[in-house]
Amino acid sequence: MKTALQEIITPLLSLKELSSVAERQRWAERYREIRAFSEELCKPLHAEDCVIQSMPDASPAKWHLAHTSWFFETFILRPGLANYREADPHSSYLFNSYYNAVGPMHCRARRGMISRPTLEETYRYREQVDAAMTSFFERATEDRWRELKPVVVLGLNHEQQHQELFLTDIKHMLAQNPLCPVYAHASGEEPSAVTPLRWFGFDEGIYSIGHEGEDFAFDNEGPRHRVFLDKFELASRLVTNGEYIEFMKDGGYERPEFWLSLGWSMVHDQKWRAPLYWEQRDGDWFNFTLSGLRRVNPSEPVCHVSYFEADAYARWAGARLPTEAEWEVASANLPLAGNFVEEKHFHPRPLIPGRSGELAQMFGDVWEWTRSSYAPYPRYEPAEGAIGEYNGKFMCNQYVLRGGSCATSQTHIRRTYRNFFAPDKRWQFMGIRLTKAAL
Ligand SMILES: [Fe+2]
Numbered sequence: 001m002k003t004a005l006q007e008i009i010t011p012l013l014s015l016k017e018l019s020s021v022a023e024r025q026r027w028a029e030r031y032r033e034i035r036a037f038s039e040e041l042c043k044p045l046h047a048e049d050c051v052i053q054s055m056p057d058a059s060p061a062k063w064h065l066a067h068t069s070w071f072f073e074t075f076i077l078r079p080g081l082a083n084y085r086e087a088d089p090h091s092s093y094l095f096n097s098y099y100n101a102v103g104p105m106h107c108r109a110r111r112g113m114i115s116r117p118t119l120e121e122t123y124r125y126r127e128q129v130d131a132a133m134t135s136f137f138e139r140a141t142e143d144r145w146r147e148l149k150p151v152v153v154l155g156l157n158h159e160q161q162h163q164e165l166f167l168t169d170i171k172h173m174l175a176q177n178p179l180c181p182v183y184a185h186a187s188g189e190e191p192s193a194v195t196p197l198r199w200f201g202f203d204e205g206i207y208s209i210g211h212e213g214e215d216f217a218f219d220n221e222g223p224r225h226r227v228f229l230d231k232f233e234l235a236s237r238l239v240t241n242g243e244y245i246e247f248m249k250d251g252g253y254e255r256p257e258f259w260l261s262l263g264w265s266m267v268h269d270q271k272w273r274a275p276l277y278w279e280q281r282d283g284d285w286f287n288f289t290l291s292g293l294r295r296v297n298p299s300e301p302v303c304h305v306s307y308f309e310a311d312a313y314a315r316w317a318g319a320r321l322p323t324e325a326e327w328e329v330a331s332a333n334l335p336l337a338g339n340f341v342e343e344k345h346f347h348p349r350p351l352i353p354g355r356s357g358e359l360a361q362m363f364g365d366v367w368e369w370t371r372s373s374y375a376p377y378p379r380y381e382p383a384e385g386a387i388g389e390y391n392g393k394f395m396c397n398q399y400v401l402r403g404g405s406c407a408t409s410q411t412h413i414r415r416t417y418r419n420f421f422a423p424d425k426r427w428q429f430m431g432i433r434l435t436k437a438a439l
Helices: 004-042 061-080 091-095 108-113 119-139 142-175 241-249 261-269 307-316 324-330
Strands: 199-202 205-209 225-229 232-235 278-281 284-289 292-295 367-373 399-402 419-421 435-437
Touching: 004 061, 004 119, 004 142, 061 091, 061 119, 061 142, 142 284, 199 324, 205 324, 225 324, 232 324, 241 307, 261 307, 307 367, 324 367, 324 399
Parallel strands: none
Antiparallel strands: 199 232, 205 225, 232 435, 278 284, 284 292, 367 399, 399 419
């Protein structure tokens, strides 16, 4: 016989349970979608393509497939699924990227030496992890689900980050091949009239930047805090290849007055004279794309430039790079729309002429270098334990990039998103937007 109180509580509890089941089903579906997209990106590749490591910064495609599975195995399945037995006892050593709290790991620069497990075995590893994750979604106790759901969401965002790295690493690998292989056929846009650059002004004042709220964000995006900005102007669009060629023609790579000292050393040490993937044939510039070698389109946004090149270009142009706070304030009312990986174009697009009423190309196309060092926001504290190694320990000697690229998932980007790379890196889709002080 139920008491009056039980009569009230029982349906409430079942409603709660029902909502938990629905929530788990939603995340299980999201898990399947994101995991499937990783494998879809692999479809144009052959097994031989998946094992090469073209430089220490880039990882083989096979390693990305395994490492993202290892993340779920390590941070969800081991703690969250009773009697879970790891699919392969070597996976922890081979596919741990940088989590010292989890244990020792294979040398990053030698990931291309791991011919075993084979690609086929790696796909089996993914299947085993996926099957165990299905069990987790269905059977984890309510307490376990509540505790680990944030880590599931982190794992999915982590996999989306690796999907972008997968594409940029594949591009670097294919670019080493004299046959200039095509990853995906996509027609290049014809050179078109370039929308004139305009300047959008922003008032001085105290603004708030950084993430707050219940939606997912990486820990490095918060806490939200106040910043003071002097008035500034932001360019209405990205710098184009044509504009960058003008910089090159004006001796951009030969004139030290444009360059930071470290950048000038890189120009000489690395013999830089154009963006990464550019080569000159019979006087014309070509660039390697994921659709093969193409003539450089002057109306496309310039990409694959380092922070040093972006900074030197800005100085040549009589401007500077934005701070990340300026960028975020300027993006506040813009839709999160643009040329993202969902378009499967895998290359920045020229700005459609005629759009000049608002800042354009802020999201998608290329990550935009900012002049902000990647540093913790005020009151930032990394999480306890291994997950705390995700971002915080990299806050040194890197610069922040904003806005996502043509290799980023639209569902992954936020206006508070802080990407970061060392200033000499060029293999991500990195580009330039100018800023200047307002008069
Ligand atoms: Fe990772």
